[in-house]
């Protein structure tokens with residue numbers, strides 16, 4: 001038996017596991033500064049934006065809408081990991097410049113996905129939070145690279161990963177010296193095909209028990225369908241999520257990616273209103 005297996009078995013069989021992600025007691029909770037607030041505290045935060053940054057005008061207009069509605073962070077893809085190499089791949093570094101401008105004008109924190117470990121210094125010039133996408137959850141070279149960054153990391157659960165594998169991916173980042181990891185449940189692959197993924201609501205209380213790291217929920221990818229986003233958002237916050245990551249687009253039918261699951265700004269405002277009620281019911285605020 002090698003070292004890693006030993007550590008794994010210890011983690012599974014004892015309450016006091018040796019991992020950096022492990023919760024020591026019920027008051028052990030990491031909070032991570034975002035803009036002028038924190039994630040992991042009493043407030044439920046909204047991370048929102050279009051799946052892809054499509055143009056300077058688009059991202060600027062939606063940012064003002066989202067800020068007005070109560071979002072803390074703008075999330076938009078500059079580098080897009082698409083299933084097909086022929087799908088829109090993102091505006092890349094130009095989009096990072098637009099996002100940076102959005103931050104200056106609106107005060108929203110910027111979250112965007114990084115795919116290339118060599119680009120960490122470039123992203124650090126433009127954004128506030130580095131997102132690791134579902135498809136890269138076990139890209140260990142990338143995890144180690146963002147683990148050496150000073151920026152918080154928003155780590156999405158791999159679509160076919162167990163909760164334990166998800167936490168070990170977070171451990172890669174923590175082990176490199178970066179303590180600021182936000183976990184994101186975004187749905188997993190199951191036999192069910194009525195929705196794009198199966199949002200794993202169980203993961204929220206399970207993660208809460210096992211780790212002190214903040215946990216947010218992505219009902220957009222979790223369902224793949226705008227019709228279900230509000231209901232699953234309510235469920236996630238009721239289950240204890242520290243925030244929501246929601247795709248919002250002015251004209252979902254014309255979106256360059258993930259239009260089917262994008263809600264419109266007026267639905268986002270309704271979502272915030274509904275989450276306000278749910279948050280209060282579980283002793284949180286928005």
Ligand SMILES: [Mn+2]
Pocket residue numbers: 051247257258
């Ligand atoms: Mn998307």
